[in-house]
Amino acid sequence: MKQILLRTLAITILTFIMAFALNSFLIPYKVLTGGVTGISIIIHQYIPLNTGWIILLINIPLFILGYFHLGKRFMFLTIYSIFLLSLAMKMIPVHAFSHDILLSCIFGGVLFGLCVGATIRLGGSSGGLDIISVILSKKKDISVGYLSTYMNLGVVITSAFVFGTDKTLYTLFAIFASGRAVDTVYTNYTKLTITIVTENWKELSETLIKLHPRGITMTNAEGAYTHHPKKVLTTVITKYELPETKEAIRKQDPGAFVHITKAIEVMGRFRRE
16 A cells, blocks of 8 residues: 555656646647647647646546556556646646747657656556557567657647648657657566576466466476475566566565566567467
8 A cells, every 4th residue: 555655646746747848848839749648739729628638538448448458556547647637737837938949849858758657667657648558568569668659650740730840840859759758767678587486386476477478487496405396487577567576476475586687688489478
């Protein structure tokens, strides 16, 4: 419960910073960040409704998709973040922080992307295409920032018709900066090799297989001091999956010896289909 409260507090702070980045750097110059936020800014030009509420309405069907693919906790934190973002964007006035549009779109994109990446790393998201990006990243082993950048091409093309080509070029700066910032914080595509020496190998291996679609290799081992038979479990996971993997190991075998290293390259079947 304490961990959930700390995550919720952190996401609260990050969400207000996201709202500040949008209302102070991007929206005043009609520069988009892509995704649902960008779509909402375009819709706002034709419908006199606060951008935050438009974001909320578009996200409803995506909430349902994320619930089935990413779990209850992820969607709870995501829904909380979206509601809070809608409220924060209404509270924070739309006012340009800088008179330089290029600096605004770069700094705003980076600030927004860092907050999005940190929110995803904490187990939630800012909703919208982030939900789709996280789902695809888990299934296809591609970085979230890379996916977001390419999924936003449709938003960029639409913005060219609505705001003109000049604003579209600035939008490309913001989207690229945001995507790179997301990948700086959220390193789901970074692979880790986990080696676990345990006596409780049967229950632990079953738990890990249920937790992630990863294969596990087991080899026989023997303790040098106790001469008790043990198993060495070896598996490769993403960095994003590390916290819940460590938690599962602690629950099943608190005394297990665990060695974690960064995998430079992975060949073969990374996912267990």
